[in-house]
Amino acid sequence: MKEFFKKLELPFHVVKRSTIPTWKAMLIRVIAVLAALLLCSVLSIFMINANPIKFLTTMLDGVFGSSRRIWKFAKDLSILLCIALAITPAFKMRFWNIGAEGQTLIGALAAVAVIVYLGDSLPEGVLLLLMLVAAVLIGAIWGGLPAVFKAIWGTNETLFTLMMNYVATGLVSYFLLLWTPSGSSVLGRLDKGHLPIIGHEYLLLIILVLALTALVFVYQKYTKQGYEISVVGESENTAKYIGINVRKVIIRTMLISGAICGFAGFLIVGALDHSVAVTSVGGMGFTAIMVSWLAKFNPLIMIGTSAFITFLDQGAAQITTTFNTDSSFPDMVVGIVLFFIIGCEFFIGYQLKLKSREEKSAAAATAEAAESKGGNE
Amino acid sequence: MNKQIAIEMKGVTKTFGSVIANNNVDLTVYKGEILAVLGENGCGKTTLMNMIAGIYYPDAGSIYIDGKEVNIHSPADAFAHGIGMIHQHFKLVDLFTAAENVILGNSSGERYNIARVSGEVKQIADRYGFRIDPDKKIYDMSVSEKQTVEIIKVLYRGAEILILDEPSAVLTPQETDRLFEVLRRMRDDGKSIIIITHKLHEVLSISDRVAILRKGEHIATVNTKETTAEALTEMMVGRKVTLNIDRPTPENVQDRLVVKNLSMVDIEGIKVLDNISFTARSGEILGIAGIAGSGQRELLEAIAGLKPLESGEIIFNRPKKNLPVSFYHKSLSDVKALAAENKFHYEDGTPVDLTGMTNREIRALVNEGKILFNEDDVMNLRDKTPLQIREVGVRLSFVPEDRLGMGLVGNMDIVDNMMLRSYRKSHSMFVDRKRPSDLADRVVEELEVVTPSTHTAVRRLSGGNVQKVLVGREIAAAPAVLMAAYPVRGLDINSSYTIYNLLTEQKKSGVAVVFVGEDLDVLLELCDRIMVICAGRITGIVDGRTVTKEEVGLLMTKTDSDTKKEV
Numbered sequence: 001m002k003e004f005f006k007k008l009e010l011p012f013h014v015v016k017r018s019t020i021p022t023w024k025a026m027l028i029r030v031i032a033v034l035a036a037l038l039l040c041s042v043l044s045i046f047m048i049n050a051n052p053i054k055f056l057t058t059m060l061d062g063v064f065g066s067s068r069r070i071w072k073f074a075k076d077l078s079i080l081l082c083i084a085l086a087i088t089p090a091f092k093m094r095f096w097n098i099g100a101e102g103q104t105l106i107g108a109l110a111a112v113a114v115i116v117y118l119g120d121s122l123p124e125g126v127l128l129l130l131m132l133v134a135a136v137l138i139g140a141i142w143g144g145l146p147a148v149f150k151a152i153w154g155t156n157e158t159l160f161t162l163m164m165n166y167v168a169t170g171l172v173s174y175f176l177l178l179w180t181p182s183g184s185s186v187l188g189r190l191d192k193g194h195l196p197i198i199g200h201e202y203l204l205l206i207i208l209v210l211a212l213t214a215l216v217f218v219y220q221k222y223t224k225q226g227y228e229i230s231v232v233g234e235s236e237n238t239a240k241y242i243g244i245n246v247r248k249v250i251i252r253t254m255l256i257s258g259a260i261c262g263f264a265g266f267l268i269v270g271a272l273d274h275s276v277a278v279t280s281v282g283g284m285g286f287t288a289i290m291v292s293w294l295a296k297f298n299p300l301i302m303i304g305t306s307a308f309i310t311f312l313d314q315g316a317a318q319i320t321t322t323f324n325t326d327s328s329f330p331d332m333v334v335g336i337v338l339f340f341i342i343g344c345e346f347f348i349g350y351q352l353k354l355k356s357r358e359e360k361s362a363a364a365a366t367a368e369a370a371e372s373k374g375g376n377e
Numbered sequence: 378m379n380k381q382i383a384i385e386m387k388g389v390t391k392t393f394g395s396v397i398a399n400n401n402v403d404l405t406v407y408k409g410e411i412l413a414v415l416g417e418n419g420c421g422k423t424t425l426m427n428m429i430a431g432i433y434y435p436d437a438g439s440i441y442i443d444g445k446e447v448n449i450h451s452p453a454d455a456f457a458h459g460i461g462m463i464h465q466h467f468k469l470v471d472l473f474t475a476a477e478n479v480i481l482g483n484s485s486g487e488r489y490n491i492a493r494v495s496g497e498v499k500q501i502a503d504r505y506g507f508r509i510d511p512d513k514k515i516y517d518m519s520v521s522e523k524q525t526v527e528i529i530k531v532l533y534r535g536a537e538i539l540i541l542d543e544p545s546a547v548l549t550p551q552e553t554d555r556l557f558e559v560l561r562r563m564r565d566d567g568k569s570i571i572i573i574t575h576k577l578h579e580v581l582s583i584s585d586r587v588a589i590l591r592k593g594e595h596i597a598t599v600n601t602k603e604t605t606a607e608a609l610t611e612m613m614v615g616r617k618v619t620l621n622i623d624r625p626t627p628e629n630v631q632d633r634l635v636v637k638n639l640s641m642v643d644i645e646g647i648k649v650l651d652n653i654s655f656t657a658r659s660g661e662i663l664g665i666a667g668i669a670g671s672g673q674r675e676l677l678e679a680i681a682g683l684k685p686l687e688s689g690e691i692i693f694n695r696p697k698k699n700l701p702v703s704f705y706h707k708s709l710s711d712v713k714a715l716a717a718e719n720k721f722h723y724e725d726g727t728p729v730d731l732t733g734m735t736n737r738e739i740r741a742l743v744n745e746g747k748i749l750f751n752e753d754d755v756m757n758l759r760d761k762t763p764l765q766i767r768e769v770g771v772r773l774s775f776v777p778e779d780r781l782g783m784g785l786v787g788n789m790d791i792v793d794n795m796m797l798r799s800y801r802k803s804h805s806m807f808v809d810r811k812r813p814s815d816l817a818d819r820v821v822e823e824l825e826v827v828t829p830s831t832h833t834a835v836r837r838l839s840g841g842n843v844q845k846v847l848v849g850r851e852i853a854a855a856p857a858v859l860m861a862a863y864p865v866r867g868l869d870i871n872s873s874y875t876i877y878n879l880l881t882e883q884k885k886s887g888v889a890v891v892f893v894g895e896d897l898d899v900l901l902e903l904c905d906r907i908m909v910i911c912a913g914r915i916t917g918i919v920d921g922r923t924v925t926k927e928e929v930g931l932l933m934t935k936t937d938s939d940t941k942k943e944v
Contacts (some may be wrong), residue, residue: 013434013436015392015393016393129436222807222808223806223807223808224800224801224806224807224808225806226808227793227796227808228790229787230786230793231786231797233785234786234787234788234789235781235782235786235787236784237779238781238782238783238784238786238797240683240763241681241683241763241767241775241777241783241784242763242797242798243503243682243762243763243764243765243767244764245762245764353436
């Protein structure tokens with residue numbers, strides 16, 4: 001085996017790129033997406049008997065086929081983007097908050113709780129305000145708790161935030177049981193605490209999230225707090241050296257991150273579901289990480305990445321319906337595309353160079369020399 | 378001369394991305410000689426040697442050993458050809474003994490017999506005059522002993538060609554002399570020795586021939602006997618350089634920073650600083666000499682408020698001139714409140730009374746620097762955080778050893794790095810990039826920083842330029858005390874002299890400069906006083922003008938037991 005690896009020669013070197021022009025990096029990414037879609041369509045021939053062109057047009061049709069679908073697309077995009085905006089400051093600080101799912105869910109639960117207990121006694125405007133405050137506050141607590149532990153005792157934030165997700169899910173189950181006298185644990189659509197509708201059912205939601213995008217962008221790029229987040233994320237030593245209170249920044253940032261998650265929970269209740277269930281967030285807390293990461297934590301680019309991921313999701317769902325398959329094939333499509341996108345980052349950082357012929361012959365000579373020397377000993 | 382060639386490189390080229398580390402280099406090493414590879418940092422000398430040692434693989438060109446072309450893909454290949462490299466950073470297992478480390482990774486298939494290995498190690502040591510105990514654990518060893526183990530490890534494996542990367546960087550002058558003795562004996566035994574270095578006096582004292590590299594190109598190989606330090610420098614740098622450091626006599630000297638009985642323990646409870654007392658004076662450069670890791674870093678970080686002390690005091694004596702209130706960037710309401718408490722005075726000493734003035738008038742007075750703070754003249758910095766130190770108006774600048782890991786943020790551009798010190802100024806919640814941007818422009822221009830623009834990430838700059846950005850920023854804060862840890866490490870000759878000049882400029886303008894250095898020759902030329910520390914203790918504070926290198930070297934290794942022996 002050892003000998004085999006000694007003789008195994010790759011025909012190229014991997015060379016690190018020092019810089020790459022933006023257009024070239026974008027080109028590599030576009031090629032990766034196209035290659036992924038090509039592979040998916042080829043697979044679609046074998047697995048679901050679909051012709052590749054039909055496969056692609058079905059995806060497009062699923063997303064842009066009717067104005068209802070376009071609105072759904074925009075709505076899903078907005079909620080995903082909102083959660084991604086929430087985790088971005090934390091990730092920029094290298095605080096791996098994988099608890100956005102729970103922070104959003106607990107925010108939604110708080111909003112629903114306000115409707116359940118106060119919905120009949122308060123006017124709609126005050127009710128909405130209270131829902132917002134409750135959701136944002138509890139989201140901040142859910143995000144802030146792991147941060148306090150991390151800042152003071154150096155606990156692992158990844159595990160902590162993950163565990164908080166289960167606590168949130170458990171609480172939702174408990175309250176659902178409490179609120180549904182029949183014991184069905186399914187809370188129906190509540191008719192109080194609806195966000196006002198302007199123009200279209202989803203328009204206000206979209207506008208709010210776009211405004212938040214601009215806000216987070218400015219916060220990260222132009223405020224002192226945003227600057228401190230970058231410094232702490234890049235190098236805690238530098239932060240200490242210039243006198244930044246690292247603990248304070250960690251806790252403050254996670255309070256903000258959790259608060260925005262809570263806001264997303266409020267939007268889910270107030271603008272979309274008007275109810276809560278353990279699946280209200282539906283894994284978006286994790287998908288949001290992908291959105292944020294692919295955009296390199298830039299909120300403006302995150303509009304594009306969340307659109308892309310929503311497109312994949314919704315397009316793949318359409319394939320399930322049209323071709324009458326189960327959801328495993330669309331899941332595979334999403335997986336393949338994401339794999340290609342993340343994998344292509346390698347080719348943005350490195351390039352392959354073919355070896356010349358002389359190098360190959362010299363390599364053989366060395367292998368011989370090593371063998372003869374080994375034999376002598 | 379009729380010597381046999383040990384190793385020959387022909388037309389070797391290596392690039393990293395767009396950077397050409399080595400371009401078409403030819404190099405010949407004979408048997409039984411010591412060849413010095415000389416060049417400034419970043420000239421490609423380590424890269425070149427790494428290609429012989431199997432760490433990198435050349436993009437083009439060939440390597441011949443004993444006349445046969447070879448292909449070295451890994452350190453194992455290099456060993457098979459009898460090549461061994463001793464790296465700057467030792468690769469030893471701390472918990473093992475010397476002999477165990479020597480045998481480590483030797484998969485010859487023989488039965489493990491540590492007693493036999495110990496005997497062989499002893500034999501090798503006796504043959505070349507090493508001082509080593511084969512059964513001593515690595516963690517009990519000094520740096521020079523560890524280096525010895527590395528060399529024996531390579532010899533044990535039958536190396537005929539030894540490459541040493543900056544072997545004297547971590548040694549005292551005495552230890553270096555001893556190492557050179559051993560190397561000469563190995564040469565006389567027929568081995569080929571390559572020393573990578575940038576220290577001229579070492580080249581002249583040990584090598585038979587010198588190969589000079591500049592910007593990745595092989596400039597020349599000359600016989601050491603037929604050359605001079607000046608000629609070598611000229612080849613290294615590409616033009617004539619004067620190697621003199623200006624050392625004006627200190628003027629208007631005052632005690633600025635008085636450190637008293639400072640002690641500190643690390644996380645494991647080991648004393649890293651033990652009862653340190655010294656004074657840094659304005660208008661003077663205080664050098665700190667010592668073997669790397671003797672507590673220099675901890676001392677500066679303790680003063681800068683980054684590490685908690687176990688005991689001791691750090692007294693700052695404020696320069697007589699008080700600071701304008703604008704320095705503290707207080708809000709208007711704060712200024713009014715402080716004025717009501719009689720905290721301010723005008724330049725002529727009269728107290729400030731702001732009653733009856735409009736906000737605009739007050740703001741104008743503040744901005745013009747007319748209102749000065751009444752300060753305590755003496756203040757203890759102990760247990761103050763870096764932010765608190767700044768808030769009480771102590772202008773302490775610190776150029777840390779770890780430039781990109783502590784002094785700067787590698788992924789941020791020059792402007793944002795300039796902002797690190799000043800972003801808290803102004804009361805707005807937004808950062809002001811205008812002033813940092815102006816400062817960046819000024820530093821780039823005045824210190825001749827080579828960069829595409831001020832919006833380039835500092836990580837992309839060369840070591841010298843990174844350091845200029847950092848030192849430029851720290852000096853821009855108009856410090857009363859400037860501490861610099863190894864500020865010229867990794868810098869080329871020109872950048873180094875720029876930094877020395879900057880430090881001297883600061884000294885002339887009345888700053889108390891503390892300079893931690895590793896090159897004794899420079900310390901002796903630059904500093905007014907030199908404090909030597911060894912294992913966290915001060916072993917002497919000497920006059921930089923009169924002390925000799927040997928005296929400092931002795932102080933660097935002086936311990937209690939040594940003192941007792943001498944008595």
